[in-house]
Amino acid sequence: MKKISVFITLLSVVALSVSAQKKLYLSQHPVFDEWVDSPRVHPVPPKLADQPAIILLNDVEIDYRYEGRTLAKHVKKHMIVKVLNDGGIDEFRTIEIPLERGVKIPEIKARTILPSGEVVKMSPKKIKLALNSRGLYVVLIPMEGVEKNSEIEYLVKEVQDGHAFGSMYFQNTLPISKTRFKISYPKDLSFDAKSFNGFPDMKEELHNNRHQMIAEVEDIPALFPEKVSFYEWQRMAVEYRISYYLNGNKEKVKFNTWNKFARYNFDRFYNISKKEKEVVNKFLSELGVKANGNEVENIKKIEDGIKERIVLYSVVDYEERNEVIAHFERRSMSKFSAGYDERREVLDTVLTKKSASHSGYIRLFVACLRQAGIHHELGWAWDRTDDRYDPSFESWNGLDYALIYFPKQKKFLRPTSTNLRYPFYPYNLANSRGVFITIPERGQVTGDLYKIRKIATPSEQQTHKDISASLSFTKDMQPKADISYEWYGFFAEDLREKLPFARPDEAKEIATNIVSFTNNKKSIEKYSFSNVKPQNYSEDKPLTLYTSVNASALLEKAGYRYLVNVGRIIGNHADLYDEKKPRTTPVDLLYPYARNATITVNIPKGYRVLNLNDIHMEADYYNTEVDKVIGFESNYKLVKDYKHGDKLIITVKEFYKQIHFNKYEYWRFRKVYDAAADFANLTLVMTRR
Secondary structure (H helix, E strand, C coil): CCCCCCECCCCCCCCCCCCCCCCECCCCCCCECCCCCCCCCCCCCHHHCCCCEEEEEEEEEEEEEEECCEEEEEEEEEEEEEECCHHHHHHHCEEEEECCCCCEEEEEEEEEECCCCCEEECCHHHCEEEECCCCCEEEEEECCCCCCCCEEEEEEEEEEECCCEEEEECCCCCCEEEEEEEEEEECCEEEEEEEECCCCCCCCEEECCEEEEEEEEEEECCCCCCCCCCHHHHCCEEEEEEEEEECCCCCEEECCCHHHHHHHHHHHHHCCCHHHHHHHHHHHHHHCCCCCCCHHHHHHHHHHHHHHHCEECCCEECCCCEECCCCCCCCCCCCCCCCCCCCCCCHHHHHHHCEECHHHHHHHHHHHHHHCCCCCEEEEECCCCCCCCCCCCCCCCCCCEEEEEECCCCEEECCCCCCCCCCCCCHHHCCCEEEEECCCCCCCCCCCCEEEEECCCCCCCCCEEEEEEEEEECCCCCEEEEEEEEECHHHHHHHHHHHHHCCHHHHHHHHHHHCCCCCCHHHEEEEEEECCCCCHHHHCCCEEEEEEEECHHHEEEECCEEEECHHHHHCCCCCCCCCCCCCCCCEECCCCEEEEEEEEEECCCCEEECCHHHHCEEEEEECCCCCEEEEEEEEEEEECCCCCCCEEEEEEEEEECCCEECHHHHHHHHHHHHHHHHHHCCCEEEEEC
8 A cells, every 4th residue: 555755855944045046126116036145124015004914925936847758847936925913923823835746845945034124034843744624735834933014935946747737826815016927848848828817928938948938917906705706716817738849850749638638538438348348238237227228217227336336435455445545556456457557447346346446437437338328428527616717728727527428418427426416416517617528429539539518507496495384383382393395406415415324413413404593403303304315316306304393492572572583494594794895706606596485384373473564575686688587585475364373374485597797797686695684584573463
């Protein structure tokens, strides 16, 4: 079993005297050397004096070099930060530097420059290598002497694998006075770069017999995350890629295109041996997959068979059938394997050992689909919520989510999400795009082998949450609620991931959290979940929860009146009340959705509700085609019954067909969004007649 090793060689961890290298001459900003012997304190621009900190310099250089027969990537990150208050001190008391796999760090320098000009050097013994909350390695540099108006300066040099693609963000929640980004590389390579959100375009130039691209920006403003928005999409950023190389004949060859991406993955996943086809055909027979059978039924059988019978691991050690932390897998144990070092996703091993890595899972899926004669396209998609992408820029960066598309059905399947079933996929891919391998149903594979596809998003009718509640009162005015919840589509995703493996106490904890008006498990008198298994996605059966609840948390007594917090039954609803500044980013929802509720309040005999008109709320937004794209409405019907007590039937409907709104549409979006939050705060006033 191999273990991940992160080698950090601290060749120089103290602030040694280094001769000044490339200087940046700025028109109205101080001159920065790479690392000067006697740093000086910089003044605070008056317009930034209220900030917790200011990034005076963010200087990043990436230098590609040949080292033997491989291409290495040397990265230098130089940062100077001025801290202005306690918030800035807390943020920069410890510097955290994330590490990629196999990265080497030949040099780290760090120091604190006090307002007096005194320099406090970093103690090399205090540098730590740790795992962060995401399980990734980070270098922690504790800074000493940090106080108001002091400056934090650090320089880190890394050596990484020479990846052909990369990206950098250059905007965050602090203002940045000076940004500099440089990429240099051998002249037999050519790079392309794509800038986003106002970052300067980068052009290739020849300098000292090497190619380089440089961008410099002054005064990048702070950008803060805003609710219902994708922060990463709005930040200044740049994507870069190796686009061409010179071959032995000095011919310029295009590098890493979408077509090469498709062909690489076609060779990786579709080339299976005759013997592998035999074991796959046997597996299909066991699953009841029939040639020329109903395509949808065969898709379901294949997906269920793989996800129920084959255990998915990030990396597989077939000798122990355990999940292991290892950068490279061990040899294949296949009886069909020709060599000791052959990759281990050989399909007879996967089916015999009933375990596979992610690539083995994908390989088994496409082999089963192909042998069953099901026309499909294997592809990879971007995370819409986190990755800034442009399909016209051929960067493979961020294509992390495997999907299978079925042209006849025009639907998708996520092969490596065992908690999902056709036709649902992870909601962070909704409305995203992907690069798919287009294999003809018949004939030879010729020409381009790819297509950029938009990931079709299920409508709000396919992803909705429905609540049916009945609120009653005992003779001594103790409230009780019987509530049924139904989750369809994406709304069920997180719950279906947790519930199949939840112990009874964990399931009750989940139920208690869903009934948001109580945090007391004892208040949940009865509960039951149904349609928990992921197979219900294919049958469009909702995940359901029935609860019987002591609802005393909904009732308050005010003199001779009772206050019934009926709005809390629909659950907590996010709001935009605290956003008082002008909106700086557009609105982006995760996916289209709807929420519906029917709440029956069984009013005790002899009582009445004083503020029925407060129940009626309405807000909507029509687009330029006069289609109502989002809306909220709550209303009521009162059924008179003087003998047993009236019934108040409240209905709530909320929907979002459109999921992207420009900044100028924000206030109309907010009117609808906050109407639902207003209803969640609705309180009925009940008194005797």
